[in-house]
Amino acid sequence: MHRDDVTDWLDGVGPAGLDRPEVGALLVAMPSLGDPGFERTVVLIVGDFDDGYQGVILSEPTRDDVRTALPRWWRSALPPRKLHRGGPCDPELVLCLAVGRKGLDVPGLVEVKAYRHQSLYRVEGDVDPDVILPSVAGVRLFRGYAGWDPGQLEYEIALGAWLVVPSVADDAVSAVSATLWRTVLSRQVGGAAFLRACPDNPARN
Template sequence: MKQKNAPSKGSLLISKPLIGDGFFEQSIVYLTEHNHEGSMGFALNKESLLLAQDFINDLEGKDPIVFGGPVEQDALFFLHSFDNLPGATLITNDIYFGGDFDVFQEAFRTTQKHSIEVRSPKLFLGYSGWSEGQLEREIADGTWIVVNPPLELDPLSVRKETWRKYMLDLGGNYALWANSPKDPLLN
């Protein structure tokens, strides 16, 4: 299937089956930046064993930290829907990237403490980055399916199993691959 969509800020990149890349195998990446200099985004479905509660005191629940990509894996990043967070960058509609971490922590705690209806933020270790033209080459090579806004998938609600569900929804050969092991040669 020839890719028709071009990536842009706010696009989702869905890895095609058997791309042969350990980190990006069965990945859904949300692009927070895409321009002539390159691209930046976060893998949304690579949950770690770490929890947001390990980084933010007095936070209830068990919100998994996600491995956002292979770049700067020792740095913490976050996506959220807090529209009044100082320093946050609007990506699409009501999804923001970054901002003042102290204010973010307080907003996160407050929403939980008072049971305020808000989509749960996502915290990431590392990010996914591409140099100038690199992502376009990967798309041309058939590595990614590009889904442009408006999105049916909410980036803040993507979980580990979402890639498989998306492949099943695409149907055809994609549905077959969704039910296969990551490495069919080991089957």
């Protein structure tokens, strides 16, 4: 595939995507991104602030077992029960996402996205896992996060570096998170769906 062909595909993904980034949406890395740290990643936007956006990479499980790294969270960690690489910012920080029924009023849980039958929550602050774990169906833990300054993410999207699409309830806690890039693209329409078969460097094909 030539670079011009990739550009044509990207021009055709509009109907599948959202107009702008929003909390709870997915950022799907496009071949034109050019950053090896985000190659073929899926990022969930978990917060928007005056100083930009925060997200976590959903698609990169590490070899670090939750039982070893954070044993108190082990019993509610969802398969594959590995810490995930959340992004390049503050890699010593561990972020936690939880899934549970909608409308939970539990200290330390902040709703990120409400779906039809459940909600996705951020776990914030110095939280005792024994307090929240009885209320949620499971958690996923991330080392580090992805961050964008004001206007930066919008600029990257305008350049075609990211496809912004709605998330579904299972994306953040997928048991096969390593395959999420292809999975998310496969449920899009138009050119975006074909990108799942794109080689690592489409300009060389």
